[in-house]
Amino acid sequence: MSFCDLALDCVTKIQPYVPGKPIEELERELGITDIVKLASNENPLGPSDKVLAAIAEASRDVTRYPDGNGFTLKVALAEKYKLNTNQVTLGNGSNDVLELIARAFVSPEEEVMFSQYAFAVYPLVTQAIGAKAVIAAARDYGHDLQAMSTLISSKTKLIFIANPNNPTGTYLPVNELEAFIAQVAEQTLVVLDEAYVEYGEQDIDSISLLNKYPNLIITRTFSKAYGLAGLRVGYALSHPEVADLLNRIRQPFNVNSLALAAAKVALTDDDYIVKTKQHNDAGMSQLLAGLAVLGLSAIPSKGNFITVDVKRNGEEVFAELLRLGVIVRPVSNYGLPKHIRVSIGLEHENQRFLDALGKIV
Numbered sequence: 001m002s003f004c005d006l007a008l009d010c011v012t013k014i015q016p017y018v019p020g021k022p023i024e025e026l027e028r029e030l031g032i033t034d035i036v037k038l039a040s041n042e043n044p045l046g047p048s049d050k051v052l053a054a055i056a057e058a059s060r061d062v063t064r065y066p067d068g069n070g071f072t073l074k075v076a077l078a079e080k081y082k083l084n085t086n087q088v089t090l091g092n093g094s095n096d097v098l099e100l101i102a103r104a105f106v107s108p109e110e111e112v113m114f115s116q117y118a119f120a121v122y123p124l125v126t127q128a129i130g131a132k133a134v135i136a137a138a139r140d141y142g143h144d145l146q147a148m149s150t151l152i153s154s155k156t157k158l159i160f161i162a163n164p165n166n167p168t169g170t171y172l173p174v175n176e177l178e179a180f181i182a183q184v185a186e187q188t189l190v191v192l193d194e195a196y197v198e199y200g201e202q203d204i205d206s207i208s209l210l211n212k213y214p215n216l217i218i219t220r221t222f223s224k225a226y227g228l229a230g231l232r233v234g235y236a237l238s239h240p241e242v243a244d245l246l247n248r249i250r251q252p253f254n255v256n257s258l259a260l261a262a263a264k265v266a267l268t269d270d271d272y273i274v275k276t277k278q279h280n281d282a283g284m285s286q287l288l289a290g291l292a293v294l295g296l297s298a299i300p301s302k303g304n305f306i307t308v309d310v311k312r313n314g315e316e317v318f319a320e321l322l323r324l325g326v327i328v329r330p331v332s333n334y335g336l337p338k339h340i341r342v343s344i345g346l347e348h349e350n351q352r353f354l355d356a357l358g359k360i361v
């Protein structure tokens, strides 16, 4: 007997998410230390001292369950964005809320739309609920909103848009997004996934669209610019009724107490976000300049990563970089066989990557 015969058909068809290779795993395999990991779009600066202190303080109380409502973090988020607390849904990372949205709203007879080259979790959650994925062809590696509009049908229940997108880093101005959302029927939910929003333009005000478009859901995370990927905390901002429904199906304690404490303090740390963005901009310039010397280019990115056209098999380049102790991300699973994605790291890490790549190409 195979357990696959017992499992739901939609589950057996899932292509598992492949995370970036852990440093410890490569250390074991190669027997070397001093490995550089630029594979999961984390903040290389780490959390701020204030946040580390909050985590240490909260760790004294881990014998208790966390606040199942995440009350104080919701209050802090609502104040920051001038919303009500009943518009906030907390998740174990924003992945969690992306999945909750699909589970709460989409039936197997309905469709979920996203773009070619869009974030890997969208096909995954769509497949997990047995719904049909409708994939709109990309334009210049980014979302083609025109193409997406033409694919909307009466069955389209959910549209995922990552802005900036991972792995391509492409970005859509908010006015273009608004024009798109304005012509989507109210019965179709639009999820604007802004995991990398802190790295982009400073004039972004997508939050104000929530008051105009009740079918809009914005998701954000503490995993990227806030430097808390290991703690797993993200959130959705939405119409209160949507938040109420998402809260009904989330696990009662889906965000742990260290994450709640850290996120609340991180949210007040504006200087840290400014420093993070400046650091990212400098690292991006360093990488682009170094790539140009190697005769290579990258897809223009508004995130904390770039996707480089290596002009040859990206999986092979990834494997050769591994042997040199540098972990990046191959993106052939996204339909980009000649690219690799590189997260922007510390200056010496970026240089290690450039030197290693220079030996290969």
Ligand SMILES: Cc1ncc(COP(=O)(O)O)c(C=O)c1O
Pocket: 040, 041, 092, 093, 094, 095, 096, 119, 162, 164, 165, 166, 193, 195, 220, 221, 222, 223, 229, 232, 233, 234
């Ligand atoms: C576009 C996008 N959305 C969401 C996420 C989920 O991040 P997390 O679950 O850590 O909040 C990621 C992580 O890589 C991402 O790239």
